[in-house]
Amino acid sequence: MATQADRADLRVSLRRRGIDLLSTLAAGGAVVLVLLPLCAVFGYLIYSGIGSLNWAFLTQTPKPVGEAGGGMANAIAGSVLILLIASILGVPVGIGAGIYLAEYARGRFGDIIRFTADILNGVPSIVIGIVAYGIVVLRQRHFSALAGGVALAIMMVPTITRATEEMLLLVPTTVREAAYGLGVSRWRTTLSITLRTATSGVITGVMLAFARIAGETAPLLFTAFGNTYWNWNVNQPTAALPLQIFVYAISPFDEWHRQAWAGALVLIVLIVISVSAVRIAAGRGMLKGTS
């Protein structure tokens, strides 16, 4: 009788152990399945990108259809221009809003802003493109690098705001009180003590936002528009690396496909470098913020 119960117990526990093992395998399998596309994307990028990457690609403008050679130099420069405009417009607003939320906002209004920032973060980039079209392109009556920059700036703001707020809140209140105790005014304390203590964390947030917008394509389609020639005028249509990749990828020409891969490789290398830099900076930022 006892043995029968024992056996039943054993069977139940075997079944439970079996399910436990299966669940572990399933979760591990999910990890493998998720990492597979990541490896495939990077593998193809490096494999196809390096083959087509050469000096001409980085220094020349696109050649007409059918001619071999040419490159994306103007698109790389255009991306730099647009990202510069976006940073100049977006970073101060983002940091300012973050400072407000961390240091000044009390009660409901702060919550509303925080909530708005989170919602803005989830607004599709193509919709933000329409907004930039409405406020810049319609007024200027033509596409421009400025319009592209405005679209990307709007996308930067919520990320920077939330990161700045988080980082400032990490600075201990005692540090602020010490400054007040020395008779330092509030705005001075915020800028020279609190913000300075949190500098590397704030920079981390800015770079995260930067990495996020660097590869954005959708909002540039009808703001920066693209251009086959060099352009340094903020009021003129400008080429951008992601736009060029898109146009080349959906074209029917092999040569352009190769260049799209090369462009994608250049873009991803830029982004991975900034994300890794963020990681390193974040590691240091933590140490500095709590000291």
Next chain:
Amino acid sequence: MGGPHLSVRYAGVRTDRAVLGMPDRLRVDWKFFFQTDWDPVNEQFGALSFVYGTIVSSLLALLIAVPLAVGVAVFITEMSPQWLRTPLSFTTELLAAIPSVIYGLWAIFVLVPLLRRSVQPWLARYLGWTGLFAGPPYGIGMLAAGVILAIMIIPIISSITREVMTAVPQQQREAVLALGATRWEMIRMGVLRNARAGILGGGILGLGRALGETMAVTMVIGNRAEIAKSLFAPGYTMASVIANEFSEATGDLYLSSLVQVGLALFLVTIVVNVLAQLLVWSVTRGIPARSRA
């Protein structure tokens, strides 16, 4: 025909009105979202096929992504050895750092041929009777869009899931284990059950991303304004039609129809995101927001 809207003197005012979607709403009203014809030449604008494409591709993506993302989160927070945690979460987050256009490029040249050659014939043979996998396997189409979207939203779902699972108190786990539960039973009863509202929130947040995702989808969905039952058939989404046609839209009605599609997309993503945010907050409330592990 509204004429070239940038040439007339008062054009600025008129197109501002157009951009606000005003003339469009007055003329087309709600029927806009329930008509399928999209014929810019004859000024027939109905957005139903875009709405359909957006919803179907996003749901398909969720169907694929949620189980995988939860699996990854469970593995990272509960099962993986300590030393593997940081590299694993870093690599899954790297998936989120890849730009949409690069996913699209990869999908065109790697994923689509793979679907066309191996996956779609297999699906057609064994599941063809459902009608969902019928028709010629082009590769390009709704299925490809769903798969690439799934890959793109896995990081966000899994990072939210990880966040809410970490928010479950350690005592919960210990209590269930003390009752003699196996690890899986502990995860199921102690962790997943407590975190389910947050996981749902993560899924909805992923849905929000999928609804608005533009470039990768535009590159593989086929861009045809039709409603087909088969997932092999090409489709069109709200975001893709804006991406493809906005810069060449001539005429106020055409432009404002596209803006109206954008407005609908905007409102839907706001509702979806607010819902998700509230769900996630309901679980992580009281715990500091910092959890970017």
